[in-house]
Each structure stands twice: as structure tokens, then as C-alpha cells.
Amino acid sequence: MTAISETADVTTRPDYPEAGADTASPRLIKQVRERADRTFRLVSSTGGVIVLAIMCLVGIFLTVNAVQAIAAVGPVEFLTTQEWSPETNHFGIAAVLTGTVLIALVALVVALPLSLGTSLFITEVARGGFQRTLVSIVDLMAAVPSVVYGLWGLAFLQNNVIGFAKWLSTWFGWIPIFAVDGADPANPLPNNALYGSSTFIAGLVVALMIVPIMTSMMRESFSRAPIGEREGAYALGATRWGMIRSVVLPFGKGGVIGGTMLGLGRALGETIAIYLIISPIFAINFHILQKGSNSVAALIALRYGESNGFTMSALMAAGLALFILTMIVNFTASTIIGRSRSGAESEA
Amino acid sequence: MTEPVTAPVTFDETLHGRRRRSHAAAALDAAPTQVLELPPPPAERPATVLPRLALDENPADPGRVAVGFSRDDVLSVAGAGLAGLSVGLIFTVVLGIIPTGWLLVVSYVWFVALYAVIVFLRNPGPAVVDRFWSIMLWSAGAVVIASLALVIGFTLISGQDVVTQMFAADAGGLIDRLHFFWQDMGTVGPLAGLEQGGIFHALVGTIEQIGIALIITVPLGLTTAVYLGEVGGRLARFVRTIVEAMTALPSVVAGLFIYAAVIIAFTRQFNGFAAALAITVLMLPIMIRSADVVLRLVPGNLREAGLALGAGQWAVVWYVVLPTVRSGLTTAIILGTAHGIGETAPVLLTAGVTSNLNFDPFNGPMTSLPLAALEFVKAPQPEMRARGFATAAFLLVVVLVLFVIARIIGGQEAGTVSAKQRVRLTQRSRGTLARIQANRREHESRGSADDGEGMPPGLEQLFQPETDPPNLPKATNE
Numbered sequence: 001m002t003a004i005s006e007t008a009d010v011t012t013r014p015d016y017p018e019a020g021a022d023t024a025s026p027r028l029i030k031q032v033r034e035r036a037d038r039t040f041r042l043v044s045s046t047g048g049v050i051v052l053a054i055m056c057l058v059g060i061f062l063t064v065n066a067v068q069a070i071a072a073v074g075p076v077e078f079l080t081t082q083e084w085s086p087e088t089n090h091f092g093i094a095a096v097l098t099g100t101v102l103i104a105l106v107a108l109v110v111a112l113p114l115s116l117g118t119s120l121f122i123t124e125v126a127r128g129g130f131q132r133t134l135v136s137i138v139d140l141m142a143a144v145p146s147v148v149y150g151l152w153g154l155a156f157l158q159n160n161v162i163g164f165a166k167w168l169s170t171w172f173g174w175i176p177i178f179a180v181d182g183a184d185p186a187n188p189l190p191n192n193a194l195y196g197s198s199t200f201i202a203g204l205v206v207a208l209m210i211v212p213i214m215t216s217m218m219r220e221s222f223s224r225a226p227i228g229e230r231e232g233a234y235a236l237g238a239t240r241w242g243m244i245r246s247v248v249l250p251f252g253k254g255g256v257i258g259g260t261m262l263g264l265g266r267a268l269g270e271t272i273a274i275y276l277i278i279s280p281i282f283a284i285n286f287h288i289l290q291k292g293s294n295s296v297a298a299l300i301a302l303r304y305g306e307s308n309g310f311t312m313s314a315l316m317a318a319g320l321a322l323f324i325l326t327m328i329v330n331f332t333a334s335t336i337i338g339r340s341r342s343g344a345e346s347e348a
Numbered sequence: 349m350t351e352p353v354t355a356p357v358t359f360d361e362t363l364h365g366r367r368r369r370s371h372a373a374a375a376l377d378a379a380p381t382q383v384l385e386l387p388p389p390p391a392e393r394p395a396t397v398l399p400r401l402a403l404d405e406n407p408a409d410p411g412r413v414a415v416g417f418s419r420d421d422v423l424s425v426a427g428a429g430l431a432g433l434s435v436g437l438i439f440t441v442v443l444g445i446i447p448t449g450w451l452l453v454v455s456y457v458w459f460v461a462l463y464a465v466i467v468f469l470r471n472p473g474p475a476v477v478d479r480f481w482s483i484m485l486w487s488a489g490a491v492v493i494a495s496l497a498l499v500i501g502f503t504l505i506s507g508q509d510v511v512t513q514m515f516a517a518d519a520g521g522l523i524d525r526l527h528f529f530w531q532d533m534g535t536v537g538p539l540a541g542l543e544q545g546g547i548f549h550a551l552v553g554t555i556e557q558i559g560i561a562l563i564i565t566v567p568l569g570l571t572t573a574v575y576l577g578e579v580g581g582r583l584a585r586f587v588r589t590i591v592e593a594m595t596a597l598p599s600v601v602a603g604l605f606i607y608a609a610v611i612i613a614f615t616r617q618f619n620g621f622a623a624a625l626a627i628t629v630l631m632l633p634i635m636i637r638s639a640d641v642v643l644r645l646v647p648g649n650l651r652e653a654g655l656a657l658g659a660g661q662w663a664v665v666w667y668v669v670l671p672t673v674r675s676g677l678t679t680a681i682i683l684g685t686a687h688g689i690g691e692t693a694p695v696l697l698t699a700g701v702t703s704n705l706n707f708d709p710f711n712g713p714m715t716s717l718p719l720a721a722l723e724f725v726k727a728p729q730p731e732m733r734a735r736g737f738a739t740a741a742f743l744l745v746v747v748l749v750l751f752v753i754a755r756i757i758g759g760q761e762a763g764t765v766s767a768k769q770r771v772r773l774t775q776r777s778r779g780t781l782a783r784i785q786a787n788r789r790e791h792e793s794r795g796s797a798d799d800g801e802g803m804p805p806g807l808e809q810l811f812q813p814e815t816d817p818p819n820l821p822k823a824t825n826e
Contacts (some may be wrong), residue, residue, distance in 0.1 A: 033660070040662035041579055042746020048572030048579075048587045051632060055594050058605045058629065065608045125485050134489065136755055141496050142750050144744065145690025146599075151725060151740050152499045155506065163449055208495050215492070238721040239478035262596065271597025271693035272722065297600040297693065304607070304697050312612070319604040323597075330593045343367065 017322045061322065066317035069310065080316065084282050084299065086314040093318050099199065099294035100283045100322070103274060104267035106203025106288055107210055111263055115211045116256065119218035124244055135219070142212035152275035153205035158196055158277065161204065165195040180290045197279040199293040205273045210263035217262055221255020221340060222248050253338015261333030265326045271297035296322040351438030425467045432459025456487075500744065507741030509734035513542040514606030528738065538729055547739050549705040550720035553620055556709050557695070557716055558688055560624035565631045565688075566681060572632075573639035578665050588640070595632040602629040611698060618700025620714035626694035635684040642676035643669065667780035686750040690743065692718040717743045 033041070070078050072089060081092025122134045172178040180194055225248045233243040249256075274295050280302060281292035296318050303315060436455030438689050440448045467479045514525050523530075530544040536545035572591070576584050606626040615622060654664035670677070700713025701723055708714075715723070717739060724736030779811060 037660045040665065044571050044575035044579055045583070047568055048575040048584060049588065051572045051636065052587050052590055054629060054632065055590050055610065058594075058597065058601065061608045062601070063603050065612075112788060114488050117485050118492045121485040121489040125482065125491070130626040134493075137493055139683075140748070140751050141492070143686045143690070143738075143747055144496075144499060145692070145718055145747060147690065147692045147721055148503050148740050148744050149499060151506075151721070151737065152502050154725070156498070156502045163447070179380075194381060208499070211492060211495075239474050241478040241481040242474060242557040244481070252674070265596040269601070271598065272696075272718075275693075276725070297598055300600045300604060301693055303698055304603075312607075315606060316604060319598075319601050323601050326596055326598055326601075327593055330596045331589075334589070334592050340349060 022254045047277065055067050059327075062320040062323055065313055067313075069313035069317040072310070078121055084303075084314075086311040093316055093321050094295045095282050095284050095297065095301045095327075096294045096318065097321060098286075099278075100268055100325075102199050102286070103203045103206060103270075103293065103295055104264055106200055107206035107267040108260065108264055110204060110207035111214055111267075112260060113209050114207070115214035115218060115259070115263070115321070118211070119215045119222055120244060120248070122215070122219050122224040123282040124240065124248065135216075137211050137213050138219075141208070142216075146209060146270065147276075149205050149209055150276035153201060153273055154224050154276045157204060158201050161201060162195045165198065166192075166198055169289045177286055177288050179287050194291055195289055197277060197291045197293070199278070199285070199288040199290075202277045202293060203276045203288070204296075206267050206270050206275060209273065210266045210269060213266055214259045214263040217259030217337065218252060218255050221252040221259070221337075224255075225251035226305060252340075254336055255325050258333045258337030258340065261329055261336065265329040265333060268326050268329065269297060269322065270295075273300055274298045275301045381782065411769035420470070425463065428459050428463035428466055431462050431505045432456065434519040435462075483517075500748075503737065503744050504741050506737035507734075507739075510738035521691065528735075532705040534705060536703070538732065540729065540731065542731055542734060545735065547717065547720055547735070547742070550715050550717045550739065551707065552707060553623075553699065553714040553719075554689060554716040556707075556714070557620050557627060557699070558685060560621060560709060561627040561631055561688055562681075562685065564624075564628045565635055565684065566775055569632055569635035569684075570639055570677065572636050573643055574665060574669075576636070576640050577643035577755060578661065578669065589642075591636050595637050597630065597633065599630055599691055600693040600697065602626050603694035605629065606694065606698050617711070618698065618713040619711060620699055620706070623695045623699035623714065623716065626698045627688045627691050630691055630694060631684050631688045634682055634687055638680035638683065639677055642673045645676065646672050675757050677752045682754035682757070684752050686747045686754070689750075690718055690747060695719045696722070700735055717746075 038126050053120065069086065069091075073081070073091065078092050079097075080094050081090065082095035084091045084096070088165045118134075118138065122131055122138070169178050169180045173180065182191075182194060229247045229251070230243055233247050238246065275298040278293040278295070278298060279291055280298060282294065283292075285292055300315050300319055361567055432455045435458040436451050439446050439454055440451045446454055460480070463483065464476055464480055469480075470478045510528055514528065528543070529551065530545070530548045531546035532549035533545045533547075534549070572587065576588050576591075603626050604623050604627065610622045610625060650672060652663055654668040657659075659667065683753065695716045696719055699715060699719065701719065702713040702715050703723075706712050706714045721736045721739035721743060724732045724739060727733065727736075
């Protein structure tokens with residue numbers, strides 16, 4: 001009490017460190033984890049590292065095993081040769097890679113409008129229990145084994161779609177990709193075998209297999225379109241389609257592109273359905289309606305039996321090319337999706 | 349008239365406003381009320397009559413906004429559909445201009461055109477565009493559902509030969525009838541009829557391979573998913589990127605990898621274990637990804653509540669996070685299993701093809717259901733093809749059953765509990781409360797004399813052994 005009364009009219013400043021003479025620094029917060037937590041973190045991160053190692057091993061093993069074959073013919077010839085005859089040291093992936101991409105493109109052309117429409121239907125039109133049922137149906141579609149799709153394509157779709165393929169090639173044969181060599185529309189007994197086992201039929205089956213993944217990615221991004229903008233569009237007098245075009249589609253653009261890329265990745269890697277349907281040829285065939293096509297995955301499934309060391313190495317090289325292609329497509333897809341996601345959240 | 353409330357308002361009473369208000373009301377009630385003596389209104393005098401409309405007490409709202417389909421919408425769709433179908437029938441069946449197979453396509457095109465015209469007759473341009481695109485969206489959904497129905501229906505119907513044989517009159521006893529599931533193809537010739545042979549070897553192979561794959565995938569996958577979701581860090585982000593890219597790993601590449609890494613390097617022969625490893629490589633990313641998605645749904649406040657109660661990270665994960673998403677994780681595992689069962693290409697490259705029964709996953713080729721279906725169908729004999737389609741149908745049924753189970757389990761959201769679960773949780777927390785009370789009683793009987801540290805008043809009330817706990821719902825209510 002006495003000290004205060006003595007200096008009653010003098011303002012004392014607390015002796016904080018002056019600016020400049022400030023040597024104070026934030027206290028280092030040291031987190032001491034208990035033993036159970038340390039063990040938990042160690043075990044779980046070990047799990048993560050093991051998974052990472054497995055995934056990296058896939059690439060490493062393929063590369064190591066492919067080197068022998070690629071070195072034997074040289075990378076340029078490997079990429080430009082159409083034949084596949086490792087026994088005579090004359091092989092390349094030009095034909096199979098083109099076939100893979102063509103089948104995937106046909107699948108995308110069919111699957112893109114289908115999945116775009118389905119995802120918009122699920123998010124914008126269907127409501128309540130119907131909506132949930134549709135989501136389940138699309139998920140179920142993803143769970144159906146590829147061998148079932150392949151059998152269906154082989155035994156059902158092929159017979160039923162040949163008429164359409166014939167019609168397409170008769171009327172649009174002047175477009176090069178729809179042309180069929182040896183087809184004669186004037187022939188009263190047309191040779192249906194010309195139109196079977198084609199890129200087109202394989203692409204149709206693969207389209208069904210990639211619809212679910214594309215639909216679910218698009219559905220997710222469409223359902224993120226902010227409710228405020230939706231109602232704003234309605235308040236300005238937009239119809240439902242007007243609202244979809246001006247709000248939902250622009251907001252979901254990233255999801256559409258990313259989902260399409262993911263679907264492309266799946267289509268490139270599809271094996272058994274293509275293996276069952278196509279009749280393999282080793283020449284670049286741009287006529288998608290014509291019998292004869294090929295894909296990297298089908299080539300591997302077809303030729304793995306001749307397990308001579310060098311032919312196996314050649315197959316590994318083909319597998320490596322497929323692996324690199326799908327990884328590029330997938331990384332691009334996940335980057336696009338990730339970017340669109342963060343963007344949508346900040347704008348919402 | 350109003351006597352001011354003169355009672356001193358204590359600090360306690362300002363805190364409890366409700367009590368204070370009731371004091372004031374009591375004071376008002378206590379005040380004497382003066383009743384005004386008014387003369388009764390004379391009955392004959394003309395009084396002012398307010399004009400009143402004879403309205404209902406609660407007039408029904410006419411519903412200015414119509415939700416759903418109006419009669420106009422329904423009729424125009426139905427009419428356009430009928431008209432389109434008729435035009436299609438005229439072109440294909442009656443006139444024969446277009447082959448009959450095109451009936452649906454022609455009818456559909458005419459339906460869309462007629463519907464657009466009908467809408468245009470009564471509505472402005474934007475409505476026509478809107479209706480047109482609505483039809484397109486409906487069509488896309490219908491095409492997808494119809495394709496799936498076709499795939500499933502065709503596969504199930506294609507397997508009918510074997511089922512017919514199973515229910516044939518001369519098929520013998522129950523065991524003979526079900527021979528398709530317990531005989532293998534080892535001693536069955538290519539031309540043998542459907543009354544011999546079956547898929548037992550493939551069934552054994554699938555069960556063993558998927559079992560081994562699950563033994564590896566479930567612990568590793570869940571650990572990694574927990575690592576991604578709970579531990580985090582830069583490495584976890586990198587692992588997540590790689591895992592997401594690997595979900596689309598071509599299945600044949602996984603087969604090639606195991607072929608190079610296991611068969612060429614170690615076993616030098618096809619075996620079931622290698623196939624299981626190949627399936628593992630494919631199932632791991634799918635399972636990690638779906639488990640990771642599920643773990644992200646755990647509400648952050650649950651985690652924080654656990655941490656605030658003093659639990660460590662491991663305790664929070666084990667007692668809070670994992671039980672919350674148990675159903676979601678089960679769904680992820682079942683769906684991963686469904687995907688794994690259907691994998692064909694990696695098994696083709698690693699397990700080899702055989703028609704013999706083989707129980708040993710480490711020695712000799714061992715086929716699986718999809719692979720057996722593939723091999724059956726490649727054979728030229730109609731019996732073999734029938735077996736192939738029956739195998740595919742059986743595989744499809746297995747996948748469908750797994751899918752339905754997964755949907756039933758995964759129907760509930762993370763963090764919500766069913767009525768039965770709530771009863772169980774309530775009982776458990778009543779048990780905990782009883783234990784705490786017992787501890788408390790023992791503590792008080794032992795050491796009530798030595799220190800005067802009492803409990804805060806609220807807690808003391810909670811620990812009264814006789815009273816019902818205030819915040820717990822009665823277990824019998826649910």
C-alpha cells in the first residue's frame with residue numbers, strides 16, 4: 001500500500017522488453033506422445049509405406065523386365081512396329097496401342113453422353129427414394145465382373161448390333177472410320193462376319209463398364225453446385241434446363257472432365273471383355289466397324305502362355321507402355337478433379 | 349395500482365431470470381384488483397354491426413404453386429408416346445418400309461418430335477427446350493438401367509441349361525441335383541453331358557484366393573486408410589496420390605507384376621497364392637480409397653470430444669473413430685471383396701488354367717470362378733458353353749448378394765445409431781455410471797474425514813446413488 005501511495009501520480013509502465021531489445025521468442029511447444037500413440041503412429045505409417053512400396057514395385061518390376069526387350073529392338077522401332085513377333089525379333093506396339101486408344105475413344109463417345117445424362121438425371125430430376133435407388137444401381141453396375149460384361153457382349157450384343165453396324169457402314173461408309181473393306185451393300189446375302197468382333201462392339205461393351213465411374217464422379221461434382229446460385233437462376237425465371245446449363249454444368253465442369261479422364265483410364269486398361277470380343281490382328285485398323293482389332297491388355301492375356309523369357313519380356317514392355325499411359329491419364333484426372341473440388345468449395 | 353416490486357433482487361436471482369419473473373408475477377397477483385362496475389348493455393338498443401363476410405374459420409389454401417406433374421404434362425407425354433409407337437408400328441410392321449428391329453428407334457424419334465410439337469402448342473420456346481432436355485435426361489437414365497437389366501437378365505437366363513438339368517425329373521437325389529457345385533471337371537470329358545461335372549474346383553480356388561487376399565488386404569488397407577486420415581503429413585498426402593492413381597491400375601498389369609515378381613523369381617509355377625497376391629494388388633487401392641472416404645465422414649467434434657476427455661490419439665481412433673464408421677468400413681470391405689471375386693485377367697496370368705481340384709494354394713495351378721467361366725465359354729461344345737454361362741450367372745449372383753449385404757449394412761450414416769444400438773449404449777453408460785458411483789461411495793466411506801474437498805454442486809447431484817441419472821434416456825423407451 002505504501003509503495004503505491006508514494007508514486008500515486010506517476011504512471012508506471014510495466015517493464016516489457018522494448019521494441020528492438022526484444023529477445024523474447026515463442027516457447028517451443030514440445031508434444032510428448034504416450035507410448036500407445038507412438039506405437040500407433042509407427043504401425044500405421046509402416047502400413048502406408050508398405051502400400052507405397054508395393055505400388056512403386058509394380059512400376060519398377062515392369063521396367064526392369066521390359067528393358068531386355070526394348071533394348072533388343074530399340075525404343076523407336078518398339079513404338080512404330082505393328083507386327084508382334086518377338087521370336088524373329090520384330091515386334092512393336094504401334095498396332096496394339098492404336099487399337100487400345102481407338103476402343104477407349106469409342107467407349108468414351110458412347111459413355112460420355114450416357115453418364116452425363118444419367119448423373120444430371122440423378123442429381124436434378126430424381127428425388128428421394130428413386131434417387132437413392134439410382135445411385136445404388138450405378139454402383140451395382142461397377143461391381144458386375146468384367147467377364148460377365150464380356151460374355152454378354154460376345155453372346156448377346158454382338159448379334160444384335162451387327163444390323164446397326166451394317167447400316168452405319170452402308171450410309172456413312174464415305175467417312176473413313178465407318179468404312180468396311182470388302183463390304184458390298186448391293187450383295188443380297190451380306191457377310192455378317194465382316195462386322196463382328198470389331199473395335200466398335202468392344203467399345204460399346206467397355207462403354208457400359210466405364211459409365212458407373214464417370215457417372216459417380218460427375219454426380220458428385222454436380223451435387224456440389226451451390227444452392228444459392230441454383231435458386232438465383234430459378235428466381236430469374238430460368239427453366240430447370242436453363243438452371244442446369246447456367247449453374248450446374250459450369251460448376252461441375254471440372255468433375256465432368258476429370259470423370260471422363262478416369263473413365264478413359266479404365267477403358268485403356270480393360271482386358272477380359274476386349275479379349276473375349278475382338279479378333280486380334282496386328283495392323284493398325286482405323287475402320288472401327290470392321291472385324292479385327294487389338295489392345296495391349298488383350299495382347300498380354302492372349303500371349304502370356306508362350307512364357308519364353310524373351311517373349312515375356314516383350315509382353316512386359318507392352319504392359320509398361322500401358323501402365324505409363326494409364327498413369328498419365330489418371331494423374332491428370334485426379335489433378336483436374338482435385339482442383340475443381342477446391343475451387344467449388346471456395347466459391348460456394 | 350401496480351405495487352412496485354420492492355423485494356431486493358439478489359445476485360442469485362438476477363442470474364436465474366425465470367425465478368425473478370415468477371416473483372414479480374406473484375407480487376402482481378397479490379395486489380388488490382379493482383373491479384369496474386359497468387352498467388349492463390341494453391338489449392333493444394341498435395348497435396353498430398361490423399360488416400363481416402361469411403368466411404370459413406380456416407379457408408383451404410388454393411395451392412398457388414403446383415409441385416410435380418400436372419395432368420397436362422402426363423397426358424402430353426403419354427399421348428406423344430402412343431403416337432410415336434403408332435407411327436413406328438406403321439413404318440415397320442404395317443408398311444414394312446423399315447426392318448422391324450428398328451421399331452423402338454423409330455418410335456422414339458417420333459415420340460421426341462411429337463412431344464416437342466405438343467409442348468410448343470401451349471408453351472413458349474424455353475419450355476420446349478426444357479422439356480426436350482428433360483426427356484433426354486430421362487432417356488439417359490433409362491438406357492443405363494435397361495443396359496444393366498439386360499446384362500444381368502441375359503446372364504441369368506443363359507445359365508438356365510444347368511438349372512434346368514438340376515430340376516429335371518431324372519436328376520436323382522438332392523446331392524446329385526447339386527452336383528454342379530461339388531463336382532470338378534478333372535475326369536469329365538469335353539463331350540460329357542450336363543449331368544456330369546461342375547465348378548467345385550473353381551469355387552475352392554475362388555474362396556482360397558479371395559480369403560488369402562482379404563487376410564492381407566483388410567489389415568494393411570485399414571491401417572493405411574487410418575494413416576491417411578488420422579496421422580496425415582506430407583508422406584500421407586503422397587501415399588494418397590499414389591493410391592488414387594493405382595485404383596485404375598490395369599488388372600492385366602497387376603497380373604504381369606506378380607508374374608514377374610513371384611512366379612519368375614520364386615515359385616516357377618502357376619499357383620493360387622500368386623493369384624491371391626495379384627488380387628491383393630488390385631483390391632488394396634480400392635479398399636484404401638473407400639475406407640479413406642468413410643473415415644473422412646467422421647464428424648470432427650467426436651474426435652475433439654475424445655481428445656478433450658484426455659484420450660490419446662490411439663484411444664480416439666480405437667474407441668471413437670473406428671466404432672463410428674464400423675458399418676462404412678464393413679461396406680468398403682464387402683464391396684472390395686465383390687470387386688476382387690470378379691477379377692479375371694490377373695488370375696489368368698498367375699493361377700494357370702486347370703480343370704482339376706486343387707486345395708493347395710502354394711502348389712500347382714488353381715482356377716477361379718471367372719477364369720473357369722472364361723475357359724468354358726472358349727470351348728466349342730454347347731455343354732461347355734452352357735457350363736460357362738451358368739458359372740458366370742453364379743458369379744453374378746454371388747456379387748449381387750454381396751452388394752445387397754453391403755447396401756443393407758452401409759445404409760446408416762456415420763455417427764448415427766439405430767434404436768437397438770442406442771439401447772446398448774445407454775445400458776453400457778448406465779453400467780459405467782454405477783461403477784463411478786460405487787467408486788465414489790467407497791472413496792467417501794474411506795476418506796470422508798481426512799480432507800474437506802467436496803465436489804462441485806452439480807456433480808454431487810449426479811453422483812447421488814439413488815436418483816435417476818438426469819441426462820440418460822430410459823433404456824426401456826427405445
